[in-house]
Amino acid sequence: MAGGITTLDLRINGEQRVVAFPTHHTLLEVLREECGLTGTKHGCELGECGACAVLVDGRPVLSCLALAAEMKGRDIETIEGLQESNELVPLQAAFADLGAAQCGYCTPGILMTAKALLDQKPDPSRKEISEGLAGNLCRCTGYHKIVEAVEWAAAVERGENREYDAETLWGATEPGLETSLETGPETPTDGSTD
Amino acid sequence: MAEPVRKQPRSPVPVRETSIIGKPFRRVDGRPKVTGTTRFADDLDIPRLCFMKLSRSTVPHARIRSIDLTRAREIPGVLGFLTGDQMPETFGILPVSQDEHALCLDKVRMVGDPVVAVAALSEDAAHEAALLVEIDYEPLATISSLEDALATPEPRVHEDARGEGNVHKAVSMEFGDLDQAHAEADLVLKDTFFYQGNTHLPMEQHSAVAVPEDEDRITLYSSTQTPHYVHRALTRVLGLPASRIRVVATPNGGGFGGKSDPFNHEIVAAKMALQLGRPVKITLTREEVFYCHRGRHPVLMTLETGFKKDGTLTGQHLKSALDGGAYGSYGIASTYYTGALQTVTYKLPAYRFDGVRVFTNKPPCGPKRGHGTPQPRFGWEIQLDKAAHRLGIDPAELRLRNLETEGAVTANWLKLGTIELQRCIEAVVEGSGWRERYGKMPEGRGLGIACGSYLCGAGLPIYWNHMPQSGVQLLLDRSGGVAVFCGETEIGQGSDSVLAAIVAEVLGIELADIRLCVADTDLTPVDLGSYSSRVTLMVGNAAVEAAERAKDLLAKAAADELEVPTERLVFASGRVFDAADPDRGLSFQETCIAAEARFGTLGTVGSYTPPRSPGRYRGAGVGPSPTYSYTASVVEVEVDSDTGIYRPLHVWIAHDIGRSLNPVLVLGQVEGSVYMALGEAMMEEQEFRRLPPRRSRALVHKMPSMLEYKSPTFCDMPPVTTYLIEQEDPRGPFGAKEVGQGPLLPVLPALANGIFDAVGVRVDQVPIQPFMILSALAAKHRRFGPDSFPDVNFGETLAVPTPMQGGDGKAIDDLQARRRSGMASTTGTMTTRDEALSQHKKLTTD
CATH class of the missing domain: 1.10.150.120 ([2Fe-2S]-binding domain)
Structure with a gap:
């Protein structure tokens, strides 16, 4: 087994935190396991599917291919940091x-x-x-x-x-049928951002 | 924030007024999914959790001589091991094929078969220890293919399986007199097709967490589509009473049928947790998921179909051969499904089906979206296209002339529900400009059409019983909120939203007032699982029943409070009020309070059992459904005849949905099906190869990674125009039918037919690769595809008189009895089989 533990001050979603992890672990593993940020997913752990993408200094990075040990001083953003309040973006x-x-x-x-x-x-x-x-x-x-x-x-x-x-909401209109254009009653979940 | 424009197509038939149902509401699990807070199985963390890995077979077929754990034990952090002898009981999804062991007992049947489990404090340590497990094998001959399995009875992959040699299942049945049908035909076409196997490739790898609760109680959280069946398998293998095992299905990160079997890793995790007395997690790697498989069977098939000059069908003989892989899985059902639904789309007065499934030393095949039906559908719809050309009939018109009708009972005794396929065909014909463009576009551009039909839930449960297939329980109280308990499993298809919306709609409350507790065998009424497109119809009907009963209870209390007769009460907008005087009413919460005061604690239940199917012959259990969905599709394709490279340019698809409970979710299923169909049509294949001789020549997966197993990306998807064709089916909740699987079916043959229109060649197999088109362009017969079907003993044919012949749904065992029956009298002069065959040979061209 690869040896060694790295301790780093990571900046994740604008929050500084000190994290200790096996040096060979990927950013994906450290986010999910050491930081409990399980919103970031894994689909292959080989850089093929994109499920683990996070932002590092504003650019998308496959966290399964990035070593956490290389994240010193970098700005990491995950899904958990996408909202600034309880409201969805x-x-x-x-x-x-x-x-x-x-x-x-x-x-x-x-x-x-x-x-x-x-x-x-x-x-x-x-x-x-x-x-x-x-x-x-x-x-x-x-x-x-x-x-x-x-x-x-x-x-x-x-x-x-x-x-x-x-058409995104209802599908295409069946040919030969008339359509009615109307604004329906307000449904709180339609189109609002919570 | 902007409000959506509600441009709702006006249906030609009136639909019930509703406030949630039928509208594009945000799915109830939408917020957790976009905030990353949905808890998938691998996201679970529990104090003292340890990690498990499986040491898997590196050889395809061998006896296990010995297992040596010495080196593995030396890894720091290792907590324990399990081997097959600790769980000798077999399991499997179907009662007739209990042929799996949680860990291989005495032999391995494929590369990837699990032999030893190891648990450790970290996943790294478990992984390292698993690699150090030493297993000594005595190799057996590898059964690598369909042909291999048919030609090699020994060694058997399963020594105690019922079939002969390496044949898992052979079935033969005839409905009506096919020889006569072919004799009456003006044209008999015989074509052979091959549909390559492919896999589900859900984004989430399977994961399970087992938690010991007591000395003899266990909870298993797992990414499974069928917690109830996992519950049963755990009971069997662990030897614990079902009442002491709890299975919770976590939201699945995609299933598509790939998480419908009880899996060895689930059982082993539970056993390990009981052994260690601490929680155990196992998450498969992507490579392991490819070996878990249970995906689309590779199917070789021959269709021999008779047509009258005007295009009327006289009958069909379908032969299918399935390469099943190393275990039974759903395979016997899959085999029957390759034949069962050929009859539900077009009127087929006589039908014969011969099917065979073999065992090979490869990952087991099972159910994938469309379960066993996309393969024969592919052949069927291409053959219809060929017939249309031979007969000089427009392919869309040929289909319209043969459509089945609502309420009909097919030759193989399936009772049909509503059918809006004509409107579906007309929609895609109109939308694609078929009449103006088909057969008239420049070389290299083409249009193809095809249709499909699918179950709205399997009529019978997987194991024989008289209990409901789905149950829903409601709990109401003074809060005015309603808790809904149901065993249904959310796999992304939107089943949680369907359940919540139906209850909210019936009770006239908002989605936000519904709380769901689902997919938990301890807490929720049984639902059989998310497979066979059964959830909307079965869970939906159970939910309607439970909610209607709650409404009755609440109405009694409200009627007393308001002094209004119950029949005048309306439940809407969070209120219960007098239809004659809407101001006279109670809030829903006040109604709950009144009802709780009057009746005590409030709860209701609802359940659903499908109607009994008229078929009474052996094998009649596969195919029946409360009703069927119908789909038509046109695909436009561009083909470069110099390179064979082709590109679908546009897909039009119309789906007979009965009624959309939420059009956004329905559209998602249609478009997702189109996507998956194009993947299967163009690139996806579960292929195998031999390792080089210096590395054992073992039969391994050719490309067990997401990069090399090609699937369509954002850039590969053509535009899709989707028409939702509505006509309420009284058998479904609010008139709804299925949508999760049916829309996949027509897309593959429509693409193949489009390639023919573009460059005049037939590719009778999928995935269609450019070299196949080039090869067909160079071939004399302008075709690429399999030429022959192997010689198979399908066993004795079960003869079943059709409804048209006055049959009673039962089979006739004896040929003499068959001759004495209506089968002879309705078909006029009885010819011998040989006479019919020779006559038919004369008529058969090709």
């Missing part, structure tokens, strides 16, 4: 409302990667969103709802008053 709200999270296992990694994407590029095209997230696998959604959620959140973050797309 637009990315989270859109993921929850639009079916961008089904089983939810890939979701933290995708949300963190999407955050980094939007921080860099506030107005991405659908293609840019897909390319930006192409390192994250999701087996449930078929990806479109995720792209739509990121697109909506980007618009809201830019200050636009964007509604959810009707």
Whole structure:
């Protein structure tokens, strides 16, 4: 077994904490096991699936391939730090409302990667969103709802008053049927950010 | 925050007024999933938790001579070991194939079979110790493929299995007179197809945490889709009463059928926790998940189908051969499922099914999304396309001419529910511009169409019993909140949301006032699990019943308080009020208080048992369902005939959902199915290879990693247009039918048919790889695919007269009796089998 314990002052979600861990352990292991931050997931531990993505100095990093011992002085952000209050941020709200999270296992990694994407590029095209997230696998959604959620959140973050797309919520209109356009009664969970 | 625009398509039929059901509400577990607070099994931490690893077989087929733990014991931190002799009892998901051991007892049947378990203070130490376990093997010949298994009766993978040699199951049944059907046909097509095996690849690796509660009580938390069946397997192997075992299914990080079996690692963790007297966790590596498998069976199949000139079907003979891998798993059901649902989409007056499953020294196959039905559906829908071309009928039109009808009983005795497939076909035809574009696009561009149907829950439970398949219990009290207890398991499909929404809808309260307690064998009524697309229909109906009973109770109390007759009371908007005078009412909480004062502690239950199916023959247990879902899809594809590289450009898909309980969740299942279907059609394969001779030549998984097992990424998904076709089915809760699996079925053959429209070649197997298209382009018959079906003894054919022949659902054992029966009289002059065959040969082209 690889020997040695490293003790480091890690900065995670803006909080400093002293963590001791086996030197060969990855950032993923240290976040989940030593820090109890189990929001970050693992799907392969080989850098293939993106489930473990966190932000290091604002850039997405696969925490299963990063050694915790190399994180001295770095700014680590995980899913647990995405909100600043009890309110969901637009990315989270859109993921929850639009079916961008089904089983939810890939979701933290995708949300963190999407955050980094939007921080860099506030107005991405659908293609840019897909390319930006192409390192994250999701087996449930078929990806479109995720792209739509990121697109909506980007618009809201830019200050636009964007509604959810009707086809995203209801599906396409059956050909030959009339549609009724109306604003329904307020349902507290629709479109709000909690 | 912006409010969504409610642009709701107007259904041609009126749907019930509802406030939550039918609307795109946020799923009840949405918030924990986007905040990272959902507790998956591997997220559980318990004081004194230790970690377990399994030392697995490195050889595909061998007897275990000896096990040496000496070196493994020396690793610091090791707490204990388990070997197979400590758990000699067998288990398995199906009562007829109890062929697994928690740890291999005397022989190993595949690379990856677990032999020794080791627990240690850290995962690192357990891992290191597991690597140092020394197992001495006496090798046996490897059974590597379907052909190998059929040709090699000895050594048997399972010495005490019922079948012969390495045949696990052989089945043969005939409904109606197929020879006659073929004789009456103007065109008989015979085609052979191959559908490669593939795996579920859930993002979450299987994980289990076992906690000893007392000297002889244990709790197991596990990422399982079927806590009830895990409960039963633990009872059997641990030898403890069921009342002392608690299984809690944690939210699954994806299942797709891959977490539906009771697994050896779950049982071993429980045993280890009891042995050590401390909690034990095991989380599989991704490589181990590939070896756990239970995924799509590789299936070789031949379809021989008769058509009249106008496209009317006369009958079909389907033969399927499944490579099952090393264990039974759901395999006997899978074998029947390759045949059972061929009849529920189009009118098929005569049908014969021969199926065989073999054992090989590979990870066991089992149920994956669509369980046994995507394979024959692939062949069936391509063959329909071929027939349409031969007969000069538009492929969409050919399907419309043969549609089954609501309430019909099929040749193999399945009773059908509502069918809105015509609207589905019309929607995708219209949406894709089929009429203007099919067959008319430039070379390299094509459109393909296909349909599919699926169960809304298996009609029978996995083990024979007379109890309900699903139960729901409600607890109401003075808080005005409602606690809902149900054994259902959330695997991402939204079952928690369905359960909560139904109860909230019936009681007229908000989702926020519902608290769920689910998937816990100690605390919740039994639900059989998240498989066979059963949850919405069965849990939903049980929830409706429990909620209606609660409503009755509350209404009695409110009626007294308000001095209004119960039948005038309305439950809506968190109030109970007089329909004639809406101001006269109580809040829901006040109603609960009145009811608790009057009746004492408030609780109700509901349960659901599917209706009895009319089939009475052996094998009739696979296929029945309360109702069936229907789907149609058109895929547009672009093919480069120089390279064979192709790309789906757009998928149109219309799904007969009965009624959407939450359209966002329904759309998610449809799009997720389209995605998974494209993965299977284009790239996913569970393939095996031999290690080089210097490294044992063992049969191993070709690519047990997420990088090399190719699955579609964000950039691979074409746009998808989804139509939800609604027409309430009275058999489902609020009219709902399934959506989790059916929409996968039509996409693969629609893609293959689209490739034919684009470049005029047939690829009769999946995954479709560019070289196959090139090879077909160069071939005389413009086809790539398997040419022959092996010679298989399917055993004696069970003859079952069809409803049209006046049958009673039972089989006729004896051929003479069969001849005396209606089978002969309804088909006119009886021809001998040989006569029919020779006549049929004359008509068979190809």
